[in-house]
Amino acid sequence: MIFSEEIKGLITQAIYQLYNVSIETSQILIEPTKKEFEGDVTFVVFPYLKISKKSPVETAKQIGEIVVQSSGLISSFQAVAGFLNLSINNKVYVDAFLNPALKTSSIKPNPVLVEYSSPNTNKPLHLGHIRNILLGFSLSRILAADGNNIKKVNIVNDRGVHICKSMLAWQLFGNNETPESTGIKGDHLVGKYYVVFDAKYREQVTEMEARGISKDVAEKQAPLMLQVQEMLRKWETGDEAVLSLWQTMNGWVYDGFDITYSKLGVDFDEIYYESNTYLLGKEIVAAGLNKGVFFKKEDGSVWVDLTDEGLDLKLLQRSDGTSVYITQDLGTAKLRFDAYNFDKMIYVVGNEQDYHFKVLRLVFKKLGYPFWDKLYHMSYNMVDLPSGKMKSREGTVVDADDLIAQTIANAETLTRSMGKLDVYDDAHAQQLYHTIGMGALKYYILKVDPEKRMLFNPAESIDINGNTGPFIQYAYARIKSILRKAGNDETVKNLIHLKLDVSQIKPEEKEKELLKAVLQFDETVHEAATKLAPSLVAAYAFETAKLYNQFYHDHVVIDLEKTTTTAFRLQLSAKVASCLANALFLLGIEVPERM
Numbered sequence: 104m105i106f107s108e109e110i111k112g113l114i115t116q117a118i119y120q121l122y123n124v125s126i127e128t129s130q131i132l133i134e135p136t137k138k139e140f141e142g143d144v145t146f147v148v149f150p151y152l153k154i155s156k157k158s159p160v161e162t163a164k165q166i167g168e169i170v171v172q173s174s175g176l177i178s179s180f181q182a183v184a185g186f187l188n189l190s191i192n193n194k195v196y197v198d199a200f201l202n203p204a205l206k207t208s209s210i211k212p213n214p215v216l217v218e219y220s221s222p223n224t225n226k227p228l229h230l231g232h233i234r235n236i237l238l239g240f241s242l243s244r245i246l247a248a249d250g251n252n253i254k255k256v257n258i259v260n261d262r263g264v265h266i267c268k269s270m271l272a273w274q275l276f277g278n279n280e281t282p283e284s285t286g287i288k289g290d291h292l293v294g295k296y297y298v299v300f301d302a303k304y305r306e307q308v309t310e311m312e313a314r315g316i317s318k319d320v321a322e323k324q325a326p327l328m329l330q331v332q333e334m335l336r337k338w339e340t341g342d343e344a345v346l347s348l349w350q351t352m353n354g355w356v357y358d359g360f361d362i363t364y365s366k367l368g369v370d371f372d373e374i375y376y377e378s379n380t381y382l383l384g385k386e387i388v389a390a391g392l393n394k395g396v397f398f399k400k401e402d403g404s405v406w407v408d409l410t411d412e413g414l415d416l417k418l419l420q421r422s423d424g425t426s427v428y429i430t431q432d433l434g435t436a437k438l439r440f441d442a443y444n445f446d447k448m449i450y451v452v453g454n455e456q457d458y459h460f461k462v463l464r465l466v467f468k469k470l471g472y473p474f475w476d477k478l479y480h481m482s483y484n485m486v487d488l489p490s491g492k493m494k495s496r497e498g499t500v501v502d503a504d505d506l507i508a509q510t511i512a513n514a515e516t517l518t519r520s521m522g523k524l525d526v527y528d529d530a531h532a533q534q535l536y537h538t539i540g541m542g543a544l545k546y547y548i549l550k551v552d553p554e555k556r557m558l559f560n561p562a563e564s565i566d567i568n569g570n571t572g573p574f575i576q577y578a579y580a581r582i583k584s585i586l587r588k589a590g591n592d593e594t595v596k597n598l599i600h601l602k603l604d605v606s607q608i609k610p611e612e613k614e615k616e617l618l619k620a621v622l623q624f625d626e627t628v629h630e631a632a633t634k635l636a637p638s639l640v641a642a643y644a645f646e647t648a649k650l651y652n653q654f655y656h657d658h659v660v661i662d663l664e665k666t667t668t669t670a671f672r673l674q675l676s677a678k679v680a681s682c683l684a685n686a687l688f689l690l691g692i693e694v695p696e697r698m
Contacts, residue, residue, distance in 0.1 A: 388430060
């Protein structure tokens with residue numbers, strides 16, 4: 104909330120003056136006043152009745168009177184039961200807007216690493232990856248805007264059983280297909296054979312069950328499963344033929360990923376590969392075993408006992424010596440800390456891995472690594488389809504490339520229906536469709552609290568009248584149209600930069616709300632960075648766009664008979680446009696100058 108620290112200070116002073124009791128400002132809790140009541144900020148007085156020894160209303164009145172008298176910050180108060188509603192002086196808002204305090208920008212030296220995307224090279228990116236990527240990229244920008252030194256990192260899971268499944272299926276059933284020979288994007292081609300493997304494997308399991316073999320045994324002993332495990336062992340021992348096929352197929356996938364990342368407008372400062380980090384992880388496991396931190400079972404597998412921490416036994420290395428997911432995460436975290444001495448390492452990973460990251464932290468703690476408590480898991484919930492949960496191995500996913508193409512096509516339909524394309528040639532029109540479409544897709548996903556499960560509906564995302572990206576983009580474009588009109592008028596254009604006196608401005612209610620929104624931008628960014636919640640920035644952008652639309656509906660911005668009012672409203676409009684553009688930038692969304 105704006106001026107929250109100043110208001111807390113006034114309240115603590117009032118309590119001391121009235122009751123001779125010292126209260127720390129950190130103990131004072133204030134919140135925005137509910138819309139049905141008059142005021143900007145509400146202070147709950149119930150916890151202080153033992154100090155005042157008076158009724159809730161009388162206590163609120165006494166504190167309110169002192170606060171109003173002691174500063175020009177608060178213009179009036181309202182005591183409602185045990186709630187003290189305080190109204191901030193309009194002049195304070197205007198002064199803060201016209202004479203903003205200079206920002207002191209200092210970037211923290213030790214970086215914050217944000218890991219996102221983390222794809223497997225056995226399938227193309229899908230809707231679930233999109234939520235991950237957009238959350239991670241937006242979070243990186245929000246944290247950077249809040250003064251952090253950000254490194255955007257990606258870990259590619261380029262090895263393991265799942266990779267071998269695609270490789271084996273292509274080897275057995277692929278007939279030497281390539282992206283060039285088929286015209287299929289590389290990651291899609293490899294993903295095709297991941298689905299093929301699962302179908303063929305299920306056939307083998309079903310056939311074995313028909314011969315009286317139990318399902319559990321059939322799943323472990325199916326010929327394809329045994330071949331995949333043998334291929335993984337060969338990979339880890341450096342078999343040249345297996346490594347050559349692995350490099351070829353992964354190369355196809357990386358080319359495909361790069362195209363999708365470009366469409367999404369995201370990037371990374373550094374990309375790590377599991378194939379380069381799992382050996383370091385195995386060294387960490389071996390060292391922990393030697394120290395007695397880990398233990399080995401009779402079959403040769405390595406485990407850690409976390410029962411004292413409320414968890415259970417966790418596998419760190421299989422009996423055949425091959426590694427598991429946490430093995431490479433151990434190696435990668437150590438590698439990153441040695442390279443960056445990071446202040447935080449934030450993993451943007453779905454909530455199905457909550458347990459995994461608890462284990463990762465505790466393993467490092469047991470090993471005595473100093474960065475164990477610098478590892479953070481930004482846990483987010485899943486994305487569902489109207490038809491249910493997505494399953495990659497069954498091919499029931501929303502492909503990222505298809506989704507992007509569909510959303511851009513929807514944006515083209517919307518834009519053409521508005522009939523405002525006269526100023527665009529074809530190239531610029533295509534760019535506009537992309538800007539609106541990607542704005543729709545990104546906002547629809549990022550507006551949802553990361554912890555909430557969401558149902559994706561492409562049709563809703565493109566609505567220009569709802570809580571959508573295009574709605575906010577249109578509000579921005581409307582303001583830019585007003586400012587262009589003002590800039591082309593010789594009698595008005597100088598008003599955009601006219602120096603205004605605080606005493607000249609008497610903001611009306613809608614203008615006051617916009618002033619509050621403008622002044623809340625930095626605080627919103629800080630809260631979003633602290634809570635790791637891009638949805639707070641999305642909510643800010645929507646509410647601010649909605650406020651401006653209401654203001655625009657009720658007020659004339661350019662009125663040649665009211666020079667001061669016009670100057671103020673133009674300057675306020677320009678600042679609102681800047682806040683909207685900056686908020687959308689933090690969400691990874693571009694803004695069109697015209698719509």
